[in-house]
Amino acid sequence: MRFPQLALALSLMFPLSLAAADWRQLQLQASQALQDGRLDEALELARQALDEAQHSHGKESAHSASSLNDLALIESERGNHTQALELIGGAVAIATKALGPEHDNTLALLLNQGLLAQAAGNHPQAMDALQRYLDIQRHRKDADAPSRLKALGALGHSYLASGQYPAAERSARQALAILAGQEPPDPLWQAASLDDLAQALLRQDRRQAAIEALQQALALRREALGDDGEVATSLERLARQYEAQGRHEETLSLRRQALAILEKHAPDSLDIAQHLNELAMQHYRREEYAQAAPLFQRSLAIVQRQKGENSIEAAILIASLGRLKQSQGDEKGAWELFERSLAIHRDNPSQPLYRAQALSDRGLLNYRKRRLREAEADFLEAQALLEDLYGHDSPELLPILNNLLVLYQNQRQSAKAAPYARRIRELGKHERSGLPGTVSTAA
Known part of the structure; x- marks a missing residue:
């Protein structure tokens, strides 16, 4: 599920003094710098805002909590996840003491803590923060539905990553229940929650139920978006499950539909390359090598144009072509392709799994x-x-x-x-x- 971007600055529920106005201006400048991708500048402005908040209102003030939140979000964007989690943890602790555990600002910080922890892969911390947030919101009549949906989606992803598949299923079904109570329900949120439900069901070996969820998600996206890239992605998700059931012709039909949609909008995009690769792999697995070869080659040509001839993505596709040549009995052609792939891997060792596969193929x-x-x-x-x-x-x-x-x-x-x-x-x-x-x- 795709979530809206985290809010950088929290709206405080009291009038701004002159000092607070200076602090707020620094916050807004930091927010704009972050949105523009000027991360170093955003960090410096947020630090100045924190200094102003601590000097004018105290280290344990709601203003300081808000500035710590800003710093946490910026550090997360910079890839400093440990620092981000320390900062947001401090913000939650201060806001809980200054405003109370059920204040809107405290809850917003608690939600951010869960989302940042989930993004950092710290799933125990994410599950703790998100569940606390949802427990409080469950008893509020004015609970914010979009924020609850965001929390349930992230919580479900952490459950999946932690192997807690029934809990992930419950989170997805709770999100769908919230959406069913809306008038009208948001079809894209429904589709995303159905995708989450399908993932949880698949992990529990309930493929047919997962397929039904994916079919519903696809129908919702088609009705809401028409021929859109998200529809193509939804088609591919369903195609993979049809393929697992041996439904070859239906799988090909879905993948061709996805490819046709993408070719309308971006005929030379990496999304096209990915879908061409999926089609090629399907033909390859069925030993339909003549059909697979041009699809692999077209996918590789796009990747080389978009990412470079010596990109790691190109190396992976070159090795796939090598395996195709090997399956066709062209050992000389396969050898040359494995050599090319491994040369790229040596210069860019970021994908050890694919490098190991190419080494084994050459071996x-x-x-x-x-x-x-x-x-x-x-x-x-x-x-x-x-x-x-x-x-x-x-x-x-x-x-x-x-x-x-x-x-x-x-x-x-x-x-x-x-x-x-x-x-x-x-x-x-x-x-x-x-x-x-x-x-x-x-x-």
Whole structure:
């Protein structure tokens, strides 16, 4: 769900003195600088506002709480999430003492605390703040519905990230109940809440119920927006679930509709590249290589124009083309593409999972050509990347460990093979999560 931007400055419920007017002017200037992306200037202005608030009204004043909130939001935009959470925590504590726990300003700060924690990935803190906010709002007759919806959406996302799927489902259903009580209900909020509900249902293996929620979300967006980019995104969400059910023709139809919508508005956009890639992958998985190839190539051409020939996105697509060539029996073409992809990954090591996959693919080619030393080096490098990413005890390591086991067994290197056999037995007791990007075996 997309939430409205956090409010920078809070409206205080008392007349402004001359000193407070100076403070307010600094706040407004900081807000404008933040909106313009001038983060360093925004930070300096917000610090001046905090100094003014503390000097004129005291460190424990509502003015100081508001300025701490401003600083927290700016630090979050700067990527300093730990500092942001410390600042917003101080703001909530001061406002609770100065104004009371149920004052509008205190509640606004508490909501910001939850949203900032959720954005920072601190889900326990997010869930605590958001649940406290919702508990107070639940008993208020004048509760602000958009803010409650925002809180429920963020709370649901934190529940999902924490593996609390039934709780995430409850949050989505509560949001839908609030919307059902509005006259008229906001269709885009409804669609976003239905998307959240679908995610919670999917995590509970209730795919058909999730599909029904996604169908409703798509219908709402179509009626409200017509041929819009959000409709294309909604089509793709539904297409993925149809594909999981083996509904190939319906999946293709949805993806072609999404592509047609995007081509009307931005024919050379990265969104187009993403949808072309999804279509290509669908054909590839069905071994329809002739249909997949031009889609991959067109997607790559757009990415190279928009992001650069040596972008990490280009590296990922080049490796996909390499796997396509490999599946078509063109090992020379596949080798050249894997080499190109890995050269980009070496210069830009920001995607270790995709780099590991390309290494394993090249290692498999080396293995088939009996270049066993080179295959071992590729597999070992992929193993190291995946262990850094997932840890040493993750079932996600099983494919690459099996690659190395087969390699050593076929060379009768039992001393090297034995540790891999033991690890595979231990990890095999756990189910793999099925995350994308796992590498193939050498067998």
